[in-house]
Amino acid sequence: MPAKITQKITISNGRLVDPANGIDRIDSIHIDAGQIAALGSKPEGFVADTTIDATAQVVCPGLVDICARLREPGLEQKATIASESLAAASAGITTLCCPPDTHPVIDTPAVTEFIRLRAAAAGHARIVTLGALTQALAGEHLSEMAALRNAGCVGVSNALQPMRNPLVFRRALEYASTFDLTVFIYPNDHWLANNGCAHEGQVATRLGLHGIPEAAETAAVAHNLALIEQTGVRAHFCRLTSGRATRMLARAQYDGIPVSADVATPYLFLSEIDICDFDSQCHLIPPLRTIEDRQQLREALQQGVLSAMCSDHQPHEADAKLGPFPATEPGISGLDTLLPLGLRLVEEHGIELTDLIHRLTAGPASILGLPYGTLSVGASADVCIFDPQASWQLDSSTLQSRGLNTPFLGWEMQGRVTHTLLAGNPVYTLKAT
Amino acid sequence: MSGLEDVVTIIAGIADQLRAGLATAGIDKPAMVGIHTGGVWIAEQLHRQLAIEEPLGSLDISFYRDDFTRVGMNPVVQPSQLPFSIDDRHIILVDDVLHTGRTIRAALNELFDYGRPASIMLVTLIDRSGRELPIQANITGRHIDLKPGEHIKLTGPDPLALVVQTSP
């Protein structure tokens, strides 16, 4: 962080929602030296330099986004750490986790360090990284996981790249486990997926799109669970898309296997139906599945089987989406819609606000093994203040990310971030219009 | 509509003029071509009355129209039937109503796609005002002046009758 004189800040009269501590009440927060100093009455001798009036607003821990691609290093034509961390701050996100599939891959401490320095220079958000499970993500040779951990990686992953064979994967899990690293797994059987670009269902059949069967995910989940149980590694499944996979996960959790999972926001709102006009904005990997799957993902999120909701942010330049569907790059620019779409789940689909905030704060923080996502006294003062009643439209002027690739453009959003604080520093304030 | 005898009478008159015209021009083996649909009805009568040996030809000029872009495709197009060679023949081209001249222009273009005739003589039942191109009939049954908004139409094939319609 750039050296700043940290102010004493009081955030008064907001609805404090801190699921980690079971708090949901109207109260004030006092911040000092970049940490939460007190809730409720201010500490002895505390004089606020700044007071933020949070009446009628929600005050929660700064959001923790388990997966956001910042495109730097290597793909700066799409976005940069500076541009995306700024967008994150405007969306109330104070901690972002970046997967290892940058160019070059995060398989050396140098790349981790580069990202850390870039993030610090920009100063808008905290960025943590996952290191590569194998060198160059090629799925063959183990990466220097200890070095990566020492350089600050909070976990390891092979991202979307396949492993050479199950034996290499088992060894990688065991090696990661040696250093108490959590392995972040994208459950996908590369051969069953067979270069598909859409869910193997009615829509893909009609449109003649190469399909990715549900079994590509569920077979991988089953296979991975067996190895997770065998090796005792702590594992996390990234971006589940099918109801069946969530049921397999629930059973495994019930059986005491240390495995967690997340879902990305788009999969809670869209389905295979949304690609029916070859809309490349809905080209996602893993693919959008059926309406039934969407419903089951919502239920699993509510129940906590899925303990985190992430943006799976993938900003693209315009050209990446301009082409025949299979030729376009997959991914949605998701930072800006993480919270508002989450609030829509509360409004329209029966998820409690406290549960939602948990899935955006304590849930992901716990998965990443980080002491964030809470408003505990002594914790880093990462705070998100939002007005739950504010209506606004997502369009090219309100979208903060450099990536305009989202099918949610034009949607009416309810709920808007007004202030974001990172370690006690205000990194975003909504301009009054 | 006054002063218009029945079509059969007009056709008989045309047949007389045609016999005379062919004789004057020294044409003894003409070929006759009618333009769909009304021109074919008239041509069938003339063909019989003049006892022309060569079978009757018919032209559908839909594909040669110049207002194609505005009226669009007409799905029901009869193929043109020309059961004889056009080259070096004397053609009698028959239509029912000569108005702007565009139909005849299209018919001439189409005939020339089939070959190079020695001559073309245009015979029309009715010649009405409103020419937009420098086209004239060699033989005309009746000349008619119509008021703006009025159209004359041949109905048939049996009985053949002329009807004047006013568009609203």
Added chain:
Amino acid sequence: MSRTDLQIDDHGRLRHFLCTRGLNRQILNEILDTAESFAGVTEQTVKKVPLLRGKTIVNLFFEASTRTRTTFELAAKRLSADVLNINITQSSTVKGETLLDTLRNLEAMHVDMFVVRHADSGAAHFIAANVAPHVSVINAGDGWHSHPTQAMLDMFTIRRAKGADFGALRVAIVGDIMHSRVARSQVHALNLLNTGEVRIVAPKTLLPAHAASLGAQVHCNLADGIRDADVIIMLRLQRERMQGALLPSEHEYFELFGLTEEKLAIAHPDVTVMHPGPINRGVEMDSEVADGPRSVILEQVTHGIAVRMAIMSMAMYSKDSESG
């Protein structure tokens, strides 16, 4: 933008021809009727009409195809249009011009129509959505998705062979349904024309997921599939299917799904046999059937020209029309 909006202009006329889905029966019949007129033209000594004189049509083929390209070229020339043939074969290692840039460059040369064949499903739709307002797009086949002109010439052929009452017909489509844009378009066109029974016949490996949702009865057994059928359409089997663990051999495929006179006995006595071509003799059917009296395969080729003439003229002229 939905495909319905793209294909039809404000006056209900054809503007682009991308897939049979999104069109209505009336337009399909209009295409068939218009094709009848052109069939008459192509049977004459003067095979040309000046309909599209002065118009430039570009055959933009990203997938190699001599047959289809030739028929489109011939159809365009019979309409007196100027034709440009552009073959862009893409190598995966060489990333050339973007599709959009290729399009813009050609548009700058004032072309009027693109006939597009591409390996990606949705390519024709993408081009139609991004093309200048005065340009029309005809889909000559995109990936596994749609080959609507083929479907129309097949409907034309069926109509000529069996009459216009599709409701009385049982039509079976046999072969590699999963990878076939022809099959998808045919099934949809047949349903739009209210065909009595539409059946697809293939081994499970060559059927797409949720095959029945395409709108046909699904059979994995040839006898069940062609019993009492009035029309049988055989699809081409590509060599690659043996490589992808989809089929063991052409031999077994012919034994189970190939047409012979003997197997045809179970179909309607007047059954018509069709094939989009080119035929693999001894795989989809034996020579006796291919050259026999039930086969209308060569007529399909002839009809292809008239049908494409119809579609190109209909799509070309909708945009010039004044209102009303």
